[in-house]
Amino acid sequence: MRHHATGCYYARTPNELLCRRISRTLVGMPISIAELIRDPELSLRLRAGHGQSLNARIEWAAATEMAVPKPFLTGGELVLTTGMRLRSVRACRNFVRSVAEAGSHGIGFGSGFTHEHIPEALLDEARRAELPVIEVPVRIPFALIAKKVANANAAEKVEQVEAQYRRRERFVELLLSDGGLEAMLAALGRETGAHVAVSVNGELISGSLEIEDPKIESWDALPIALGPAGQATLHASRPRTDDELINTSRTLVGLHLAQDARRRxxxxxxxxxxxxxxxxxxxxxxxxxxxxxxxxxxxxxxxxxxxxxxxxxxxxxxxxxxxxxxxxxxxxxxxxxxxxxxxxxxxxxxxxxxxxxxxxxxxxxxxxxxxxxxxxxxxxxxxxxxxxxxxxxxxxxxxxxxxxxxxxSIASLILGASNAPIAELAEELLGPLEVHDKEHGTSLVETLDAFLANSGASNDVATALGTHRNTVRYRIDQIAKITGLDPRITADAVQLSLARTARRLTER
Missing domain, CATH: 3.30.70 (Alpha-Beta Plaits)
Structure with missing residues (x-):
């Protein structure tokens, strides 16, 4: 679609001018639930909602598992959830009411995690609140939907910039093309006869200042308004032509970087x-x-x-x-x-x-x-x-x-707080080993116990287990890979030893 807008930029015939107007209307359209449903990549299914509520602009997508998310919402968002904490009719109703009161524009429910299907209580309450609900297949990550929303809204803001700088629209198109900032700076250099580069927070992100060109007399460091993302600079060499274009480009680069910052x-x-x-x-x-x-x-x-x-x-x-x-x-x-x-x-x-x-x-x-x-x-x-x-x-x-x-370590947690989650930490450290043993028929936990009991002496461990010391080494490597803790390192061995002790105590 953007290619059509570019192709119609120099239009002169009535059909070409119509093409240009249509392209202008379509490029940068705000994203809505209706637009998301039509996206074949997402495979979303509308379960509740109709009419204009499906066309409301989505400002952003918020993923949450809070039972009452209103305090953390700003309005205008699509609320994404797997319903982890929505296990009762009352919880479902309270969740929908909280989302509606926050001024959100819809709910995206990820099925296949906590719930195979969207609870009917949630759908009933959503219909009463006239709040759209879409079902998100298990294979579609919430991050993909969030990215679609962010990219669509960012594209719309860029179109507003194009309207303000119409005589430099070709530069905006270059900035939004696959070439991005590099392509725009290359075109800027060709039209002004200058070498140009951009740095953010003192680090070059495009172009170079190390150029062997005897024509270069000096470099200008032109600050770019960037807002909360930090400090940016457009570096331009002299001599050059068209300082007005250089200054216009500073604004465009600043807006481009600021959009990146907001999306980031x-x-x-x-x-x-x-x-x-x-x-x-x-x-x-x-x-x-x-x-x-x-x-x-x-x-x-x-x-x-x-x-x-x-x-x-x-x-x-x-x-x-x-x-x-x-x-x-x-x-x-x-x-x-x-x-x-x-x-x-x-x-x-x-x-x-x-x-x-x-x-x-x-x-x-x-x-x-x-x-x-x-x-x-x-x-x-x-x-x-x-x-x-x-x-x-x-x-x-x-x-x-x-x-x-x-x-x-568990020891430091015990010393630091009387209600320390000892069993929880032991589960997180040892649970993956136990699962591996169960699923693969290995003896990693037994090997760990023997390794700790014999102070890491491979021969003694092998004797205790009735296996070869090379097998012991392989198992210890597996333990280190799975847990992130290496029993051959003293601090990690202490951590694992305490975890095994806590495990035995909590299993009684």
């Missing part, structure tokens, strides 16, 4: 809701992995949480700040006004990642500190990395900005 904030806030549910223990065991995968994590991966907390009046702007280039592949969320980066242990080291985050926050004008949590698999156990990162922040000395606390 929305996506991180939604991912943060998943993290919040995980940390609070609100996720049932069978939905933990799908929910984590919906924000980009893998159950086979091992991650650390780096929690960034800002200070000063702009601390909430961390939510929109772009990650340093060294962390572009990492998942980022926002929780309690903190930016949380989930770092794959095979990527950059946590210390270097923390240093890059501190440098980025300083460049953005947001003083911040970083707490580093320990590595855990992409399962329910990952939440302990959050507590470790917070512990690291609490332990920071006044003149330090990066901290990495020792792993939270």
């Amino acid at each position: 904030r929305d996506e991180r806030v939604q991912a943060g809701q998943v993290l919040d549910d995980l940390i609070a223990g609100r996720l049932e065991a069978d939905v933990v992995v799908p929910r984590l995968e919906s924000i980009g994590l893998q159950s086979s991966g091992t991650y650390r949480m780096l929690v960034v907390t800002g200070t000063g009046p702009r601390r909430t702007d961390l939510a929109a700040m772009p990650l340093p280039s060294s962390l572009h592949g990492s998942v980022a969320t926002v929780l309690d006004d903190r930016l949380t980066v989930l770092l794959d242990i095979h990527d950059v080291t946590p210390q270097r990642a923390a240093e890059a985050l501190v440098a980025a926050t300083r460049a953005a004008g947001i003083p911040a500190k970083v707490g580093i949590g320990g590595p855990y698999p992409g399962t329910a156990a990952l939440r302990w990395s959050w507590f470790e990162a917070l512990d690291a922040l609490n332990r920071l000395e006044r003149d330090r900005v990066i901290g990495e606390a020792p792993r939270l």
Whole structure:
């Protein structure tokens, strides 16, 4: 459709002008439930609602498992849920009323998790409230719907920019094409005779300043209004022509980057809701992995949480700040006004990642500190990395900005609180081993007990188990991979030993 708009830009015949007007009408249309239902990629099914309620603009998509989500909604959103806490008629009715009172425009119910089908009580209440309800198949992640909504609304805002800068519409089209910012800057360079580049928070994101061109006399660093995402600069060499076009392009680049920032904030806030549910223990065991995968994590991966907390009046702007280039592949969320980066242990080291985050926050004008949590698999156990990162922040000395606390162990929890969730932590550490033994007929738990009882002496462990020491080594590698804790490391061995002790005590 956008190709049609581009093709009609220089239209002169009546048919071509009509094509251009139609294209202008269609491009950037606000997203609605009716539009989502028509999307073949989503396979959504309308279960309640009719008329104009299906055409109301959806501002954003909010995933929640709260029984009464109204305090966390802003109105105009599509509320996505699997109904984890909606197990009674009363709960279903209260949920719908809460969503309707918040001014939301509909409910997307994920079937196949807690409920095979949408509860009739929820549908009945939704019809009374004239609130549309769509059924989301189990194979469709909520993140895909949220992305559709965010992208549609972002496209609409860009069309408003095009109306204001009509004589430079070709630049807007380039900015929105597959070439994006690179294509626009290339065209800007050709038309002005300048070399151009863009940096955000002191880091180049497009173009280069290291150019061997004897014609270059100097560089101008032109600030770009970027808002909460930080500081951006358009770098343009001299000599050049058409400074007006350079200044117009600054505005377009700023709007483009600001849209990216808003979309980034929305996506991180939604991912943060998943993290919040995980940390609070609100996720049932069978939905933990799908929910984590919906924000980009893998159950086979091992991650650390780096929690960034800002200070000063702009601390909430961390939510929109772009990650340093060294962390572009990492998942980022926002929780309690903190930016949380989930770092794959095979990527950059946590210390270097923390240093890059501190440098980025300083460049953005947001003083911040970083707490580093320990590595855990992409399962329910990952939440302990959050507590470790917070512990690291609490332990920071006044003149330090990066901290990495020792792993939270059952022993430290016992000492720290009388109501410590000892059994829960033991379950999260040992449950995956027990499941593996049951499903694959292995003896990992038995091997762990023998390994701990014999202080890690492979020959003694092999003798105790009646197997070869190479088999012992293989099993220990499996234990380390599954739990994220290596019994050959003293601190991890203590953690596992305490978990086994807690397990035995709580099974009595």
